[in-house]
Amino acid sequence: MPKLVKSYTLSDQVCDxxxxxxxxxxxxxxxxxxxxxxxxxxxxSQAPVREALSRLxxxxxxxxxPHKGTFVSNFSKKxxxxxxxxxxxxxxxxxxxxxxxxxxxxxxxxxxxxxxMLQAGKENDLEMLNKHDIAFHTYIYKLADHEFMFNxxxxxxxxxxxxxxxTNQIYFKNLNEVAKLHEPILNALYKRDAEECxxxxxxxxxxxxxKIRDEEKIK
Amino acid sequence: MPKLVKSYTLSDQVCDxxxxxxxxxxxxxxxxxxxxxxxxxxxxSQAPVREALSRLxxxxxxxxxPHKGTFVSNFSKKxxxxxxxxxxxxxxxxxxxxxxxxxxxxxxxxxxxxxxMLQAGKENDLEMLNKHDIAFHTYIYKLADHEFMFNxxxxxxxxxxxxxxxTNQIYFKNLNEVAKLHEPILNALYKRDAEECxxxxxxxxxxxxxKIRDEEKIK
DNA sequence: ACTTTATATATTATCGATAATGTATAAACA
DNA sequence: TGTTTATACATTATCGATAATATATAAAGT
Numbered sequence: 001m002p003k004l005v006k007s008y009t010l011s012d013q014v015c016d017x018x019x020x021x022x023x024x025x026x027x028x029x030x031x032x033x034x035x036x037x038x039x040x041x042x043x044x045s046q047a048p049v050r051e052a053l054s055r056l057x058x059x060x061x062x063x064x065x066p067h068k069g070t071f072v073s074n075f076s077k078k079x080x081x082x083x084x085x086x087x088x089x090x091x092x093x094x095x096x097x098x099x100x101x102x103x104x105x106x107x108x109x110x111x112x113x114x115x116x117m118l119q120a121g122k123e124n125d126l127e128m129l130n131k132h133d134i135a136f137h138t139y140i141y142k143l144a145d146h147e148f149m150f151n152x153x154x155x156x157x158x159x160x161x162x163x164x165x166x167t168n169q170i171y172f173k174n175l176n177e178v179a180k181l182h183e184p185i186l187n188a189l190y191k192r193d194a195e196e197c198x199x200x201x202x203x204x205x206x207x208x209x210x211k212i213r214d215e216e217k218i219k
Numbered sequence: 220m221p222k223l224v225k226s227y228t229l230s231d232q233v234c235d236x237x238x239x240x241x242x243x244x245x246x247x248x249x250x251x252x253x254x255x256x257x258x259x260x261x262x263x264s265q266a267p268v269r270e271a272l273s274r275l276x277x278x279x280x281x282x283x284x285p286h287k288g289t290f291v292s293n294f295s296k297k298x299x300x301x302x303x304x305x306x307x308x309x310x311x312x313x314x315x316x317x318x319x320x321x322x323x324x325x326x327x328x329x330x331x332x333x334x335x336m337l338q339a340g341k342e343n344d345l346e347m348l349n350k351h352d353i354a355f356h357t358y359i360y361k362l363a364d365h366e367f368m369f370n371x372x373x374x375x376x377x378x379x380x381x382x383x384x385x386t387n388q389i390y391f392k393n394l395n396e397v398a399k400l401h402e403p404i405l406n407a408l409y410k411r412d413a414e415e416c417x418x419x420x421x422x423x424x425x426x427x428x429x430k431i432r433d434e435e436k437i438k
Numbered sequence: 439a440c441t442t443t444a445t446a447t448a449t450t451a452t453c454g455a456t457a458a459t460g461t462a463t464a465a466a467c468a
Numbered sequence: 469t470g471t472t473t474a475t476a477c478a479t480t481a482t483c484g485a486t487a488a489t490a491t492a493t494a495a496a497g498t
Contacts, residue, residue, distance in 0.1 A: 009285060009451070009452095010451075010452070011451085011452090034478095034479075034480095035479080035480070036479080036480090044452080044453090045452055045453045045454070046452095046453085046454090046480090046481095047266070047451075047452055047453070048451080048452065048453095050270075050480090050481090051269075051273065051451090054270065054273055054274075055273075058277045060367070060370070066228060066459090066480080066481090067458080067459050067460055067479080067480055067481075068459090068460070068461090068479085068480080069479070069480075070480095079366070079367070082365050082366060082367040082368070083367060085312060085365070086309075086312070086365070086367055086368055086371075088312075089308055089309050089311065089312040090305075090308055090309060092308065093304060093305070093307075093308040146301050146304070146305070147298070147301060148279070148298070148301040148302065148305055148375075148378070149301070149305055151279070152305075152371055156367075159367070228481070228482095229481075229482070230481085230482090253448095253449075253450095254449080254450070255449080255450090263482080263483090264482055264483045264484070265450090265451095265482095265483085265484090266481075266482055266483070267481080267482065267483095269450090269451090270481090285450080285451090285489090286449080286450055286451075286488080286489050286490055287449085287450080287489090287490065287491090288449070288450075288490095289450095
């Protein structure tokens with residue numbers, strides 16, 4: 001079935017554009033976001049900009065002080081640690097529930113995403129590897145059939161995206177390794193072994209976080 | 220130090236009023252929320268209403284279909300199960316981190332909140348018991364010093380509030396019991412014993428969820 | 439009768455302008 | 469000089485009105 005056309009409101013577009021600017025680092029932590037300036041820039045009125053900023057606030061990309069203004073949020077090593085420690089707490093629940101729902105068809109799909117990751121690793125394509133990495137974990141969250149957790153994951157994955165761009169100089173040396181980290185996760189899924197899968201996942205988190213923690217460039 | 224005056228914008232007020240109506244059941248799942256009607260009702264314009272609805276959407280109280288409308292979200296037994304399973308996954312992280320930061324002063328504060336709960340239990344004051352229950356767990360989340368998790372908790376506690384109102388006929392028979400469930404948690408905190416505390420917490424979740432699961436009135 | 443197309447209507451999404459609020463600077467006062 | 473009060477300015481918050489989009493109903497065509 002072809003994907004339905006998604007109506008793309010102005011506020012959605014502004015939100016995506018701003019988010020991209022923040023993730024890519026064009027807008028830096030502390031930068032002020034003036035509603036009317038942005039509106040003029042994108043040739044829209046204040047209303048969709050406010051909506052966009054409100055969404056970015058909820059995803060943690062900006063901080064809003066009422067009557068004062070909106071600023072790009074900081075994203076320090078502490079925030080990164082928070083994302084990893086949080087995922088370590090939550091994703092085991094996703095894995096357990098996913099395994100109790102997973103079908104052979106799902107396993108094929110996950111395997112294919114894993115192969116895409118390997119391919120991206122071979123080609124040293126950071127952006128693609130990131131995309132497939134997120135897709136892999138998103139698939140597991142979807143299988144978990146847990147609406148609340150899925151919403152939280154959407155925020156987490158945005159944050160993970162931001163981390164990815166902040167830390168790409170680290171990953172760049174290890175693209176193949178990062179992709180390969182998902183093999184034990186996939187194998188455990190095939191065995192429907194939740195505990196083994198969780199252990200593999202935690203090893204994955206630990207590998208990445210260890211690399212980042214020791215990196216001097218990121219404060 | 221006295222609490223600072225908080226500027227209370229119109230959208231904040233509308234948001235709180237609507238949330239209250241939903242929590243208390245005056246607005247029922249599926250009810251349509253017409254922006255201009257609400258605006259006229261509360262004697263404000265459309266803009267603050269839209270902002271309020273956007274926040275309610277993020278907290279899961281309403282669902283928004285672009286260009287179609289906003290509707291009060293459903294809150295079924297499945298949603299309740301999600302909240303409890305999610306808290307069981309996340310709150311252990313909060314407890315571990317809280318214990319590594321907790322001071323004697325904090326313990327006194329928590330004890331005093333616990334005593335407020337007991338008092339509310341004695342007086343059969345459901346609303347107060349709820350309030351102090353949330354305050355107790357919020358205190359622990361604050362101690363955890365984990366911004367991301369705290370934001371998630373704010374949504375969780377809103378949902379917990381909604382559950383509370385949906386299930387008050389159950390709690391009503393067990394107010395003292397519910398309050399008492401926090402004693403082992405508090406004791407473990409005094410001992411700085413994370414594992415014992417997590418076990419006590421899980422018993423707490425299990426007690427409440429068991430009561431709800433078996434309740435025929437809630438679908 | 440059953441699609442398709444036109445029309446009317448309801449509602450959200452967006453606009454441009456104004457009001458409320460906060461910040462910085464200058465004037466008045468002790 | 470240091471502190472308070474007044475003034476000007478910048479920015480957000482809100483308003484009332486219009487444009488865009490969806491839904492329901494009626495008309496036309498097959």
